[in-house]
Amino acid sequence: MSLLSIPSTVMLIVGVVLLAVKLFAFVSALTFSAQHYEAAGKWTKPGWTILLGVAVMVQVFLPGILFLNLAMTIAAFVYLADVRPALSGLRRR
Numbered sequence: 835m836s837l838l839s840i841p842s843t844v845m846l847i848v849g850v851v852l853l854a855v856k857l858f859a860f861v862s863a864l865t866f867s868a869q870h871y872e873a874a875g876k877w878t879k880p881g882w883t884i885l886l887g888v889a890v891m892v893q894v895f896l897p898g899i900l901f902l903n904l905a906m907t908i909a910a911f912v913y914l915a916d917v918r919p920a921l922s923g924l925r926r927r
Contacts, residue, residue: 860886874920
């Protein structure tokens, strides 16, 4: 392994991890009903599923557009940090 291949290997690993995060967020958004989103006072289920689906597509098909990819990554993290806990809190009650 040459010294020049280390950065590309790290970027590949980061890309795969971010793709896994976005896929997890997308599948998680699909598992809750639309009523859960309304009861939690969050954005609608179609809104989140479309946004996270586009995030996965951008990661897979347009990895070179860094600004758009960054925005979609932030959206996935917002879903996982804010929306998903609120939705799963409703499921436990």
